[in-house]
Amino acid sequence: MTAQKVVGDQALPDSGVALPRRPRAVRRLARGVPSLVIVAALLAGWQIYAVTGNLGTDVLPSPAKVASEGxxxxxxxWDNTLPTLRATFAGFALSLVVGFALSVLIDASAVARRALLPLLVVTQTLPLIAIAPLVVLWFGFALLPKVxxxxxxxxxxxxxGLVEGYAATDRDSEVLLRTMGAGRWRIFRTLRVPTALPFFFAGLRIAITYAxxxxxxxxxxxxxxGLGIYMQNAKNSFRTDLVLATVAVSSALTLVLFGLTYVVERLVTPWVHLARRQGRAS
Known part of the structure; x- marks a missing residue:
């Protein structure tokens, strides 16, 4: 029987020749086109309003002026970006260590889970606008309070993310490893951690946007x-263009770090990327 392809309501014979696919780089670029169009439209509207409006360039500089002054x-x-990056990387490294240690403790003990999870939620309800000055007051103006x-x-x-990832581990696989003589640590290292990695990177991407x-x-x-001090000084000097240029730099840093999480994820968990590609192909 000749294979057929369905196009609309008609069945067409399948020639067996696969249709050519666009190169991967072209497909990735095409996926980013809608976002680029939206950004371009927003910048164009901002430029038009800044030029034709009556707010003045000191209050609302145009994107062109922000770019030129930046x-x-x-x-x-750049000199103020480096201290911000140091604080970001150091604080994020500490966050990774603390987050992993807490996740292991919560996963290992039901008592620890019931005791720690409510406290972790409470830490996220603390108003940063009140906590940050106190941390600076307690630890000074050096790198430590920012970290x-x-x-x-x-x-x-x-x-x-790690805790939810551990909980998603396949129970049958755990039982199989136990019957083969694997201990708790070996099961954790060879099964629970790999299972949790996609959840970890999902949480990592959320965290990096705040860092x-x-x-x-x-x-x-x-x-x-740092960028915060530079932005504050520019605001006090009524340099709105430099304030917005600093905002653009911080946004660019966040986007770069966000993109790096995908690069690291592909290097660390190649099987996840392969499974996603196979799922899209099917």
Whole structure:
């Protein structure tokens, strides 16, 4: 029997020749086109309103002015970006260590789960605008308070993601490993952790979007350098263009870090990426 393809309401003979697919780079670019169109439309509307409106360039500078002033002050922006990146990376590293340790403890003990999970939720209800100045007051204006604030903001989604990932482990696979003589640590290392990795990276992406903002907010509360201090000084000098240029830099940093999570995920969990590709192909 000749294979057939259905097009609309008609069945057409299948020639057996696969239709050519667009290159992967082209497909990825096509997926990003809608977002680029929206961003371009927003920038165009902003440019038109800034030029034709009556707010003045000091109040609402155009995107072109923000870009030109940001480029003119690129050395200052870069010098203040480095302290923010140091606080972000250090705080996020601490968040990873704390989040993993807490997830292991919660997974190992039901008592710890009942005791710690409500406390973890409480930490996320603390108003950062009140906590950040106190942390700076207690630990000074050096790097430590900013690291602590970034960790406080970002460790929760990492911890919850890992805990939910451990819980998603296949029970039959655990039983099989136990019958083969595997101990609790070996099961955790070879089965529960790999199962939890996709959940971990989902939480990681949520956390990374808050990391740069948390570092900047900590600098607002008290610091000697950084994007938060630079933004505050620009605001006090009525340089709205430099404030918006700093916002653009922080957004770019967040997007880059967000994108890096996908790169790391593909390197660490290649089987997940392969399964997703096979699912889309089917």
């Amino acid at each position: 480029w003119a002050h690129r050395a200052e922006l 602590l604030i970034v960790a406080l903001v970002t460790f929760f989604p990492i911890t919850v 740069v903002v948390a570092a900047i907010f900590a600098e607002y509360a008290g610091a000697t350098s």
